[in-house]
Amino acid sequence: MRTVALPKAALPMLKQHISGYLGEAPEAFVFTGESGRNLWHGNFNKLVKWPEAVAAVGVAGLHFHNLRHTGNTLASRTPGASLRDIMARMGHDNPRAALIYQHANQREP
Incomplete structure (x- = not known):
């Protein structure tokens, strides 16, 4: 990892x-x-x-969880970061949540 x-x-x-x-x-x-x-x-x-x-x-509606989402999205962009790496970073055993971050990156240019 x-x-x-x-x-x-x-x-x-x-x-x-x-x-x-x-x-x-x-x-x-x-x-x-x-x-x-x-x-x-x-x-x-x-x-x-x-x-x-x-x-x-000046960021109305910002929730603390938004920071987690941003951090995990950026981490999933790290060259060589695997699904297991993102799962470990998030503290999850199920790949479902980690896949959300990888899919978010695929949609962006």
């Missing part, structure tokens, strides 16, 4: 976040709510101020 590198510009911020907020346990979550528990759909928008962020960038 191919790995996708994190942009170098993001590394300092991620390292700072990990050193300040990540617990010592290997299974600790990287991003958590105030209680230290994992983020979920019901608390995510409020905790990260998603509506305010969307308004600030």
